[in-house]
Amino acid sequence: MQAFSVGIGAWQALSASFETGATVVSVARRSLYCQAGTDLLCVGSEAIERGPINILLNDDDWKMLRGSVTVGTRLKFKDNLACGPMDINWSKSIIFAAKCPEATGVTAPQANLKNLWNLLYLQGKGPVAETVGYLLGRQGLTSSDPVMNKVKKKIVYSLKLLKKGWQRPYCRPDLAEAVKNLLGLGPGLTPLGDDFLVGYLSGLTLVGDRNGVSQGLRSELRVLIIDHLAQTNEISQAHLRWACAGYYTEPLILLLTGLAEGNQRHLHPAIINLLQRGATSGTDTAAGLLWALEHGKEMHNGYSMAH
Amino acid sequence: MVIQWLIKPKMYQDSVKLMKLSAEIAGQDGIRQASVIMATDMNKNTLKEADMLVPEIAAAGANDLVIVIGADTEEQAKGAIALAENMLTSTGGKKSKSQEVLPRTLESACQALPGSNLALISLPGCYAAAEAMKAINLGLNVHLFSDNVSLEDEIRLKQRAAQKGLLVMGPDCGTAIINGVPLAFANVVARGKIGIIGASGTGIQEATVLIERLGGGISHAIGTGGRDLSDAVGGIMMLQGIDILEKDPATKVIMLVSKPAGPQTTTRILARVKQCKKPVVVCLIKGELTAINESGAVGAATLEDAVYKAISLANEEVAVPIPDNYWGDFSKEIQRLASSLKPGQRYLRGLFTGGTLADEAMIVLREILGDVYSNIPLRPEYRLPSARKSQANTVVDLGDDEFTQGRPHPMIDPLPRNERILQEFADPEVALILCDVVTGYGSHRDPAGELAQAVSKARQAYPENNPVIIAFVCGTEADPQPLSQQVEILKEAAIIVMPSNAAAAKTAGKLIELHAKQGV
Numbered sequence: 001m002q003a004f005s006v007g008i009g010a011w012q013a014l015s016a017s018f019e020t021g022a023t024v025v026s027v028a029r030r031s032l033y034c035q036a037g038t039d040l041l042c043v044g045s046e047a048i049e050r051g052p053i054n055i056l057l058n059d060d061d062w063k064m065l066r067g068s069v070t071v072g073t074r075l076k077f078k079d080n081l082a083c084g085p086m087d088i089n090w091s092k093s094i095i096f097a098a099k100c101p102e103a104t105g106v107t108a109p110q111a112n113l114k115n116l117w118n119l120l121y122l123q124g125k126g127p128v129a130e131t132v133g134y135l136l137g138r139q140g141l142t143s144s145d146p147v148m149n150k151v152k153k154k155i156v157y158s159l160k161l162l163k164k165g166w167q168r169p170y171c172r173p174d175l176a177e178a179v180k181n182l183l184g185l186g187p188g189l190t191p192l193g194d195d196f197l198v199g200y201l202s203g204l205t206l207v208g209d210r211n212g213v214s215q216g217l218r219s220e221l222r223v224l225i226i227d228h229l230a231q232t233n234e235i236s237q238a239h240l241r242w243a244c245a246g247y248y249t250e251p252l253i254l255l256l257t258g259l260a261e262g263n264q265r266h267l268h269p270a271i272i273n274l275l276q277r278g279a280t281s282g283t284d285t286a287a288g289l290l291w292a293l294e295h296g297k298e299m300h301n302g303y304s305m306a307h
Numbered sequence: 308m309v310i311q312w313l314i315k316p317k318m319y320q321d322s323v324k325l326m327k328l329s330a331e332i333a334g335q336d337g338i339r340q341a342s343v344i345m346a347t348d349m350n351k352n353t354l355k356e357a358d359m360l361v362p363e364i365a366a367a368g369a370n371d372l373v374i375v376i377g378a379d380t381e382e383q384a385k386g387a388i389a390l391a392e393n394m395l396t397s398t399g400g401k402k403s404k405s406q407e408v409l410p411r412t413l414e415s416a417c418q419a420l421p422g423s424n425l426a427l428i429s430l431p432g433c434y435a436a437a438e439a440m441k442a443i444n445l446g447l448n449v450h451l452f453s454d455n456v457s458l459e460d461e462i463r464l465k466q467r468a469a470q471k472g473l474l475v476m477g478p479d480c481g482t483a484i485i486n487g488v489p490l491a492f493a494n495v496v497a498r499g500k501i502g503i504i505g506a507s508g509t510g511i512q513e514a515t516v517l518i519e520r521l522g523g524g525i526s527h528a529i530g531t532g533g534r535d536l537s538d539a540v541g542g543i544m545m546l547q548g549i550d551i552l553e554k555d556p557a558t559k560v561i562m563l564v565s566k567p568a569g570p571q572t573t574t575r576i577l578a579r580v581k582q583c584k585k586p587v588v589v590c591l592i593k594g595e596l597t598a599i600n601e602s603g604a605v606g607a608a609t610l611e612d613a614v615y616k617a618i619s620l621a622n623e624e625v626a627v628p629i630p631d632n633y634w635g636d637f638s639k640e641i642q643r644l645a646s647s648l649k650p651g652q653r654y655l656r657g658l659f660t661g662g663t664l665a666d667e668a669m670i671v672l673r674e675i676l677g678d679v680y681s682n683i684p685l686r687p688e689y690r691l692p693s694a695r696k697s698q699a700n701t702v703v704d705l706g707d708d709e710f711t712q713g714r715p716h717p718m719i720d721p722l723p724r725n726e727r728i729l730q731e732f733a734d735p736e737v738a739l740i741l742c743d744v745v746t747g748y749g750s751h752r753d754p755a756g757e758l759a760q761a762v763s764k765a766r767q768a769y770p771e772n773n774p775v776i777i778a779f780v781c782g783t784e785a786d787p788q789p790l791s792q793q794v795e796i797l798k799e800a801a802i803i804v805m806p807s808n809a810a811a812a813k814t815a816g817k818l819i820e821l822h823a824k825q826g827v
Contacts, residue, residue, distance in 0.1 A: 026319035033319045115733075118768045122729055122761070123722075145333075146357045147342045154353070184347025184369060187329065188322040191347060233345050233369040235319055272726075279322035 001061040003090040008097035009052040009242050013039035014077050014090075021076040024069050032066065033235060034075055040238045043075070043088070049277070050096040051249035052242035055088065098253045099246045100205040101260035112267070113297060116290055119271055126280030128192055128287045131155045151186045158182045158193070159291060162200065165217055166295045172220060179224040184232035188279060194236040195284035196291075197225060198243040202256055203292025205246060214296055251277050252285055259293070308339055308377045311384035312364055313391055314346070315372040320395065325372075328394050332376065332387045340377030341387065345369060413441050427490060429453055432478070436460035439475065443468050450490050451477030451532070458539055461532070465543040474551065475544060480530035481508030481749075484515065487525075492718065492749035495785035499524015500621040502558035504548035506531045506565040509661030509706075510592065510610060512745060513781050513808055514564055517614040520783075520806070523621055526557040531565075538569030542576050553583055560620045562588045562613060563604075566666065577602035586620045588613050592666045609667050611809040634806045637814050644775045644803070645822040652738035652774065653826070655679070655819045656731045657702030657812075658724050660717040660754075664743045664781065665704040668812035675816030676700055682707050697731065700819070702741070718750045725761035732765035732772055738822060739775045741815045743808060746782030746793055755780065755793035759800035775818065776802040779811040 006014070013036040014022075022036035031044030031054075042048065043055045045062035055077075057065060068086060069075070076087040121133050131152050134141040141156070142149050161178035185193030204218035222244040229237045242248075248256070251274040258266035274282045320328075325343045332341040340359065344350045346367035354360040354375060364373050374391045378384035410416035417423055426442040428435050432455025439449045439456075443464065451464075456478035468475045476483050482505075483490040487498050494512055496519040503525065505511040511528050518525060529551070531544040545563065552558045561583065568576060568591065580587045580602050587604045590613035599606035605626045607613035615633070616626035655676070659665035662683060669678075669685050678686055680701045682694035691701065694709050705717045705724050717723050724742070731737050740762075744754045751757060755778075762776055778797055784790045797804050805811035 025317060028319065028321045028324060030321060118729055119726075121768065122725065122764050145340065147340060147353055147359065150353045150356050154349070181349065184345070184349040185353070186350070187325065187342070187344050189319055189325065189345065190322070191345060191350065193349065231348050231369070233347060236345075279326035281322055 001057055001065065001086070001088055003055050003057055003088050003094065005050045005054065005056040005094050005096045006090045007050065007052040007054045007242075008095060008247055009039065009238065010041045010055050011090075011092075011095050013037060013041055013053075021074050024071055024073045024075060026071060027066065027069060029066075030062075032069065040234050042235075049250045050098075051239075052096075052247040053238045054096075054249075055090070057088070096250070097247060098250065100202050100248060100253065100256050113290065113293060116267070116271055116286075116293075119268070120275065120283065120286050120290060123272060123275045124280075124283035124286065125275075126192065126283055127152050127186060128155060128196060128280065128284045131159070132287050135159065151192075154181050154185055155193070155196075158185075162291065163295065165220075166213060172224075175217070175220055176224050179221065179228055180231070183225070183228050184236070188281060188284075189233075190236040190239055190278075190281055191232060192280055192284040194232050194240060195281045196288040197221075198239060198248065199252070199285035199288025199290075200292045201225075201243050201288075202248055202252060202285075203289040203296070206256055206259055206289075207292060207296030214292070249277075251282065252289070255286070255289070308379070309381045309384045310359060310361060311376045311378070311381070311388050312361055313374040313388050314363060314367050315374075315395065316367075317370045318372040318395070319370075320372065328374075328391060331394065332374070332391055335383065335387050335390065337379040337383035338376060338387055339379065340375070342373075342375045343391070344373060344375075346371045346373045413438065413445055413447075417445055417447070424448055425450060425485065427452060428477075432456045435478065436464060439464050440467065443471060443473055443475070446471065446473070448474040449476065450483055450530070451475060451480055452491050453477070454479035458534065461534060462540055462543075465535075465540065465547075469543050469547050472547075474529060474547060475532075476530045477532040479534075480532045482511045482528065483530045484511075484525055484528040486527065489748050492745075492747060493528070494519075494747035494781070494783050495787075496783055497524035498526065498557075500526060500557070500559035501562055501617050502526040502552035502555060502560070503528040503562045503564060504531060504545055504552065505529070505563070506533055506535050506545070507592070507663040509743075509745060509781070510564040510590075510663035512661070512747065513610050513664060513667075514562065514590075514614055516781050516783055517611060517807060518618065521614060521618050523614075523618040526555060526559075527552065533566075536565050536568035536572050536576070538571045540572075542568060542572040545576055546579055549579055549583060549587075553585055558585065560586050560588065560617050562590070562617045564590050564592075564610065564613070564663075566592050566663070573598065577604065580604045586626075588617045588620065588626065592663060592670065608670060609809045610663070611667075611807045634810045637805075637810075638817075640803070641814060641818045641821055645818050645825060647773075647775070648738050648822050649735075650826050651735055652772075653819070653823065654697075654734075654736050655700045655702075655739045655741060655815055656697050656737055656774075657741040657815075658727050658731070659702065659704050659741075659743050660706050660721075660724060661743050661745055661781065662704045662706055664745075664779075664808050665702050667808055668741060668815075669702050671809050671812035672700070672702070672816045675813070675820055682709065697734070697737075703727070718745050718754070721751055721754060721757040721761070725757065728758075728761045729765045729768060732769040732774065735772050737772065737774045739777060739815050739818060741811060742776065742778045744778050744780045744782070744793060744797070746780065746786045746788040746790070748787065750788070753788060753793075753796075755788070755796040759796050759802065762800055762802060776800075777805060777811050777815050777818075778802050779805050779808045781808065 022034035024034045026033045158178045158181040161174045164174040182193030204214045207214040255270040258270045329343040347369045376384045376387045425448045427450040429452040435453035481492045496515045529548040589599045589604045590607040596606035612629045615629035619626045678689045683704045782790045
């Protein structure tokens with residue numbers, strides 16, 4: 001069967017393990033994870049969209065593959081057409097390696113942040129959306145779920161620490177505390193705190209400010225995330241590692257591109273598409289991105305949120 | 308509280324499945340807490356703070372999926388764990404009973420169900436015509452839900468069906484009720500003496516709902532598909548429907564509902580109506596009444612008026628227009644609402660999921676405010692430059708093709724209207740938003756809840772603008788979404804609920820008119 005997209009991370013892992021292939025470690029409805037050497041790959045249907053560690057098959061091929069594998073099955077990947085019926089064929093021409101546009105100085109009027117926050121609040125799902133609603137003064141924080149209440153409080157705490165990072169540039173203790181509190185936090189295969197950090201990193205990449213604070217913060221944050229990666233699971237680690245290198249999933253890239261170009265027509269469908277990803281992953285990532293843009297906007301306007 | 312847990316080492320399930328699992332468990336009796344999370348340090352720490360960390364979970368690793376249940380009794384907790392285990396290992400496939408064999412062809416379906424006389428076809432348009440023709444050749448009436456059937460195929464199918472005395476309801480026929488059985492998008496209404504033939508899905512829905520609300524009932528509601536009354540098709544199925552209802556002993560009054568027909572077809576239909584032995588009420592939305600009344604039929608400009616007249620005729624009374632304040636005097640309510648508006652709030656925005664409901668609202672509004680802008684305007688010069696942006700007084704049909712290409716109809720997925728509500732709230736000149744809420748089979752399971760939530764969020768997002776919201780629920784108590792519950796949900800969200808679409812539009816128009824006068 002023919003893959004139609006192979007992420008940069010998957011390609012790198014496969015390049016090192018052609019002879020041995022990859023072992024399936026978990027199978028879900030729309031995707032499976034397999035271990036290639038020390039790396040994890042995600043093979044799935046078109047619905048999971050392009051991403052650094054994703055290998056996409058058309059829906060018929062995916063159904064056939066899913067029906068024939070179990071945990072422990074060995075998958076073979078080949079970069080030529082001479083492959084068996086259950087082998088996955090790919091070529092370099094389909095490698096997905098989209099990076100975030102570099103610091104373009106996205107400002108408030110371009111991004112129309114208020115509308116984007118409204119869409120996130122209206123269409124977003126899960127504890128991060130609710131916490132954002134709380135921080136924007138639109139709803140209370142507590143619910144009947146005591147564990148989720150703790151999660152939300154940690155999100156609030158961490159988001160405030162991220163703000164402090166802007167108030168006092170290169171304030172590593174605050175940033176480190178935020179990263180430690182967010183990594184591995186909350187429900188989801190990729191915990192919500194991890195998804196938020198991916199979004200926040202992408203936002204920092206996009207923001208250009210007068211004194212380069214955002215780029216300094218991004219460097220600091222990347223180091224801190226890599227240092228504390230072991231706090232989260234292997235799948236999330238793979239996503240975070242590539243996010244730190246500037247590679248993101250396709251829905252996030254589309255939104256970042258829309259923001260960088262200031263194209264209002266593209267922004268609305270792009271954020272809606274991102275918000276629909278996963279159970280809450282899209283919302284969590286979008287919230288991280290907007291949080292970074294919000295901070296960037298305030299720096300651009302010459303004041304800090306903390307004031 | 309009793310705590311039970313389940314650890315699944317290195318199990319990676321997608322987050323959507325984990326969320327569904329969590330919600331399913333949390334909904335079980337006696338469950339106070341259900342957490343489905345990866346056992347990362349931070350999550351274990353959170354469980355500890357909530358007094359739900361047990362040593363086994365503390366020892367689990369970040370790649371392990373853990374399920375922690377807090378329940379009133381041990382039995383309930385164990386039951387929830389068993390449910391979780393079952394859901395995690397389930398492949399999601401549906402089991403079929405060994406006795407049930409699904410037929411793979413229309414022929415085998417007819418053999419499996421002798422005496423069947425109707426096929427509902429919902430296939431991509433390019434395959435639908437061929438299957439519809441097979442059904443007609445097997446002597447079956449056809450409800451053709453599919454769209455994208457070519458005009459040539461439609462004519463061919465309808466001519467063949469007419470030769471055999473059969474119905475082809477469609478293509479693109481969203482609503483029908485045959486012998487009391489709702490097909491596709493339809494409401495659960497009482498059986499009775501009025502037979503409807505309609506070229507409009509929501510038109511039929513509103514007519515049947517209002518008939519029940521006014522104490523009447525339906526014998527059959529036959530959909531024809533939107534193109535049937537074009538001169539190209541010539542109203543083949545409208546005529547066939549009249550023949551069938553004229554012979555049907557349960558039908559005492561026939562009601563025709565459509566947008567304006569082609570001129571030749573109008574003449575043919577009205578000539579047939581003139582010959583009909585049963586009274587006929589004709590409601591051609593946007594159409595002229597003179598020719599209808601001259602044909603001997605009873606004309607009506609709105610669905611509400613048509614229903615009122617049809618019920619009078621079914622009760623063997625004279626058909627008179629619906630009284631002006633039939634549903635009550637809302638003038639005090641209008642004054643109260645107008646006084647809550649700011650001087651700058653001037654415009655009305657109608658956000659409809661049903662095209663015919665939008666049409667009817669525009670007809671009512673035209674009498675009060677003059678023409679309004681729309682993507683389906685009454686006059687071409689009032690067409691919106693972009694359907695996605697309102698101007699002055701605007702009524703939008705969100706079920707129009709422009710909004711539904713590649714996505715579900717807003718009666719199923721209210722997202723486009725939810726977004727539009729937010730957009731309209733952002734405009735400080737908007738005084739009033741008018742909405743329909745369509746329930747019944749096929750519709751969203753809680754359309755009122757969706758509308759209420761969207762309005763609530765929009766109010767929070769733009770507290771400085773607070774337009775009046777007026778809605779009409781096109782539904783009945785017996786619908787899967789009971790009318791009283793839907794109305795209650797809207798009222799709790801401070802949405803004004805009117806008893807009919809026309810009444811809602813009239814109230815909205817008068818409110819805008821009054822506020823404009825007060826502003827001057």
